[in-house]
Amino acid sequence: MDITSATVRQIFSHLETGSGDQFFDHVADNVDWTVEGTHPLAGRYLSKNDFYANTFARLNKILPGGTQLHVESVLIDGNWAAVELRSHATATNGMRFDNRYCWLVRFEDKRIVEVRAYLDSALVQKMIDDN
Secondary structure, three states, rough: OOHHHHHHHHHHHHHHOOOOOOOOOOEEEEEEEEEOOOOOOEEOOOOHHHHHHHOOHHHHHHOOOOOOOEEEEEEEEEEEEEEEEEOOOOOOOOEEEOOOOEEEEEEEEEEEEEEEEEEEEEHHHHHHHHH
């Protein structure tokens, strides 16, 4: 069954508050998640726990309100979605973290099984260095 734009938007809406717990309910335990770039969060993670521990958990320490990701657009092709996101977050030092993302997301039965995430590496590096 192909995924719909409405379903993707509903799943991703849980990231807007910064916590993301309900979003991660839709991520497979054995997800294959690659964060592209040349910053400390970049890498390939082969489980939900590994991805979360090395990205969101680290970010939550310096972004008190979480990443606060908002969907700007969704394009669907079969069981793949291209999801354009924008972060509206503030770091502990007051730095605005308004990053832009494009996640290529593959679904199986409305569960996320693969992601390739593209983002502004320099902005991530600066936020980590300054906080």
